[in-house]
Amino acid sequence: MNFQIRKYLNSLQIECKEVLRLGNVGDGGWNICNDDEYRPRKNCTVISIGINNDFSFDDAIANEYGCMVYSFDPSMDKKDYRRSDHVQFYAIGLSANDSPLGNWKMNRLQTIKRxxxxxxxxxxxxxxxxxxxxxxxxxxxxNTMDGVLQFVFEIHVDSNAVTKSKNAKTDLSPRRNKYLQSLANLRIIYNAGYRIFSAHQNPYSLFRYKKTRTRFTCHEISTIKIKLD
Structure with missing residues (x-):
């Protein structure tokens, strides 16, 4: 199953002639399309959800384009604060509803935009x-995603990497329900007009089994919005 997702993501759907890696080269950085039609311009706005104490992308895109960046993460034990002239942090997470998750404040994207x-x-x-x-x-x-020009995100297809005994084989395939949900989400994104210009496996999500078998459970994906006929 994981192979099929990799095959889909490796078939890029649109060309971006100039891809910029903003932020850390490894985990924490993200690929942005700098082509004239898609690059952020004056008075640009960025929403960055999921920081994990790594602001390298947020700082880099603010410095590169002068964008106002709104950063969100409820898991960092930080209160809302102004990080710089162009980066504002909120201790809020993204969810499908506006109900709290434990002690974390959560909002829908449409609520955040409003x-x-x-x-x-x-x-x-x-x-x-x-x-x-x-x-x-x-x-x-x-229509919550109306007006979003570039959408970059990570999908997580975790594996059943649980060994019941020393001699048991480990099942490294993704759980079927999450695999199917990931495919359904990719279809939603495609049908909304977003096309993949960059995708790769997150090297920090590698599972190894007896040095011969490997699985990546996370894929970083960068898309741009096209005009649908």
Whole structure:
């Protein structure tokens, strides 16, 4: 199953002539299309959801384009604060509803946009550790993604890497329900007009089994919005 997702993601759907890696080269950085038609311009806006104490992307895109960046993460034990002239942090997570998750404050994307007074978003970055499985459908409902030009995100297809005994084989295939949900989410994104220009496996999500078998459970995907006929 994991092979089929890799095959789909490796077949890029549109060409971006100039791909910029903003932020860390490894985990924490993201690929942005800098082609004239898609690059962020004056008074650009970025929403970055899922920071995990790594602001390298947020700082880099603010410095590169002068964008106003709104950063969100409820898991960092930080209160809302102004990180710089161009980066504002909120201790809020993204969800399919506006109900709290334990002690974490959670909002839908449409709620976040309404609170910030945003209609146009040059780049939306999302890395929410498997919660995209249930959140993407809500994000793409009711025209919430209208005005988002670039959507970069990570999908998580975890594996059943549980060994019951020393001699048992480990099942490294993704759980069927999450695999199917990931495919359904990719279809939603495609049908909304987003086309993949960059995708790769996150090397930090590698599972190894007896040095001969490997699986990646996370894929970083960068898309741009095209005009549908």
């Amino acid at each position: 609170k910030l007074g945003l209609s146009k978003i040059d780049v939306l970055k999302m890395d929410i550790e498997e919660n995209e499985q249930t959140t993407i459908t809500d994000m793409f409902a009711n």
